[in-house]
Amino acid sequence: GESVGLHLPTLSVQEGDNSIINCAYSNSASDYFIWYKQESGKGPQFIIDIRSNMDKRQGQRVTVLLNKTVKHLSLQIAATQPGDSAVYFCEETSYDKVIFGPGTSLSVIP
Amino acid sequence: GAGVSQSPRYKVAKRGQDVALRCDPISGHVSLFWYQQALGQGPEFLTYFQNEAQLDKSGLPSDRFFAERPEGSVSTLKIQRTQQEDSAVYLCASSLSLAGGARRETQYFGPGTRLLVL
Numbered sequence: 001g002e003s004v005g006l007h008l009p010t011l012s013v014q015e016g017d018n019s020i021i022n023c024a025y026s027n028s029a030s031d032y033f034i035w036y037k038q039e040s041g042k043g044p045q046f047i048i049d050i051r052s053n054m055d056k057r058q059g060q061r062v063t064v065l066l067n068k069t070v071k072h073l074s075l076q077i078a079a080t081q082p083g084d085s086a087v088y089f090c091e092e093t094s095y096d097k098v099i100f101g102p103g104t105s106l107s108v109i110p
Numbered sequence: 111g112a113g114v115s116q117s118p119r120y121k122v123a124k125r126g127q128d129v130a131l132r133c134d135p136i137s138g139h140v141s142l143f144w145y146q147q148a149l150g151q152g153p154e155f156l157t158y159f160q161n162e163a164q165l166d167k168s169g170l171p172s173d174r175f176f177a178e179r180p181e182g183s184v185s186t187l188k189i190q191r192t193q194q195e196d197s198a199v200y201l202c203a204s205s206l207s208l209a210g211g212a213r214r215e216t217q218y219f220g221p222g223t224r225l226l227v228l
Contacts, residue, residue, distance in 0.1 A: 008150045042221050046217070049216065100145075101152055
């Protein structure tokens, strides 16, 4: 496996605003993508996924956008709440490889 | 139902000591993954089982790392002669998938074992 980068990007958002977390993926063969939320002391928790035959998928308060042309993935969180504060990881998956991004720390300001 | 559980949650080892980390996957889950997560980084793949078969161990960093899942349920990750660079959180995940594309199924993660090697 691979994990790119040693520094954790951070994003501070006012409560109630929308958050956008970005991820650049590396493997052109990746065809399945997942966003995870990881709180301190816990394992990653599945948020939403998207397959490569789609470019947008919506969940409850979350939307994932996939741009295969530039190998870019984003997670949008609507009406961000204090409970959304965590580290968010993207994961790209192909048949034989799983790669996690470096993570983004989201801090929600009350 | 119960999620993935891991034990111990914390382990402090002296350099050179052997450690064994346990993972109890969700009942009925065919696939089991181990990851290593260093502080401030994303998880890195170590190894993958489908039932008792270890299908991919390409991520194991050295021959000091060994994983097994003898009965296709509980798995143990063993690290021999631990080094300081082994300090990390070791995550286990399981997924239901029976197919060869198991990596494309939703994985459910345990809370991890935080290993500190002094």
